[in-house]
Amino acid sequence: MTNTNLALLRIISRLQDVDAEVRRLALSELADDAEDEHIAYIVAALTDKAAQVRATAASLLQDFLNAESVAALIQALSDDSIEVREAAAQSLSELKDSFFAAQLLKHFPAAQGFAKAALLRALRELRDADAFAPALQALDNSDPLVRREAVGVLGYLKNTEALAKLSELATSDPVPVVRKAAVGALGIGSNETVAKALVLALSDQEWNVREEAAVTVGKLRLENAVNALISAMKDDYWQVRGKAARSLGRIKSRTATSVLIEALADESSNVRKETAYALGEIGDKAALPALLLAQQQDTDVDVRKAAKLATAQISLQNK
Numbered sequence: 001m002t003n004t005n006l007a008l009l010r011i012i013s014r015l016q017d018v019d020a021e022v023r024r025l026a027l028s029e030l031a032d033d034a035e036d037e038h039i040a041y042i043v044a045a046l047t048d049k050a051a052q053v054r055a056t057a058a059s060l061l062q063d064f065l066n067a068e069s070v071a072a073l074i075q076a077l078s079d080d081s082i083e084v085r086e087a088a089a090q091s092l093s094e095l096k097d098s099f100f101a102a103q104l105l106k107h108f109p110a111a112q113g114f115a116k117a118a119l120l121r122a123l124r125e126l127r128d129a130d131a132f133a134p135a136l137q138a139l140d141n142s143d144p145l146v147r148r149e150a151v152g153v154l155g156y157l158k159n160t161e162a163l164a165k166l167s168e169l170a171t172s173d174p175v176p177v178v179r180k181a182a183v184g185a186l187g188i189g190s191n192e193t194v195a196k197a198l199v200l201a202l203s204d205q206e207w208n209v210r211e212e213a214a215v216t217v218g219k220l221r222l223e224n225a226v227n228a229l230i231s232a233m234k235d236d237y238w239q240v241r242g243k244a245a246r247s248l249g250r251i252k253s254r255t256a257t258s259v260l261i262e263a264l265a266d267e268s269s270n271v272r273k274e275t276a277y278a279l280g281e282i283g284d285k286a287a288l289p290a291l292l293l294a295q296q297q298d299t300d301v302d303v304r305k306a307a308k309l310a311t312a313q314i315s316l317q318n319k
Contacts (some may be wrong), residue, residue, distance in 0.1 A: 020050035062091035089118035101128035120149035155185035167197035218247025238268035249278025280310030
């Protein structure tokens with residue numbers, strides 16, 4: 001017997017040690033040089049009596065994903081220990097081969113709560129078209145974590161058939177993180193319903209939802225949302241104002257020029273910088289005096305650089 005095989009046998013024997021920490025460390029050592037035939041030992045550790053051993057096994061399996069280990073990880077999503085469940089969910093999220101989508105979808109209908117959300121999280125990365133219908137249905141789930149992960153799947157699939165339901169969630173879901181996710185997912189396509197939902201989201205009671213709405217409006221370049229973005233330039237949160245400024249630039253609406261010129265005096269340097277970039281994209285010569293002043297007098301070097309770039313852009317566009 002070679003020294004390598006002997007060392008391996010010693011590691012495997014330690015998997016039966018009475019001390020849970022010894023078993024856990026043995027798993028980590030086994031994973032360092034594990035071959036296909038040794039994965040079964042790690043899978044078996046998912047039923048260890050000690051939660052820390054099960055959690056380590058679940059975490060290690062992200063490097064050894066096959067039909068057997070994926071099945072075991074799916075079962076581990078219902079473990080009594082949150083540490084184990086989270087480790088299993090993380091490992092499943094590392095799946096990259098769409099071959100596993102059918103296996104995940106098979107367990108999806110019976111899964112509940114955390115397990116259902118974790119399966120959706122894994123399915124999101126696989127971008128399998130068969131996940132569309134289950135994810136769409138999951139938007140009505142009572143668990144906000146499930147709804148949020150379902151939104152993620154639909155956003156990645158980019159199927160515009162989901163826009164109506166996503167628009168509804170973006171404005172009516174009671175949980176801010178779900179509304180924010182839905183607002184972001186609306187970037188997959190534009191129609192009248194989407195535009196109305198995003199305008200409403202720009203006045204959401206939660207600032208991070210408003211911020212996300214400002215980003216999505218710019219991504220879609222929704223000209224009929226310009227007035228809402230202009231109003232957002234007065235938002236209490238600089239994050240919202242900054243994203244609104246950038247999106248006005250993307251839309252290239254000269255209607256916003258005067259408001260953006262005022263925003264060059266915003267208390268937030270981030271907003272002033274985004275405003276300068278926006279004015280450069282819009283290209284209105286009326287902004288040149290204010291940009292030249294910002295270029296010379298603003299206290300923030302990044303704002304001065306942005307103003308200089310914007311001045312050059314406008315000059316080039318108006319030659």
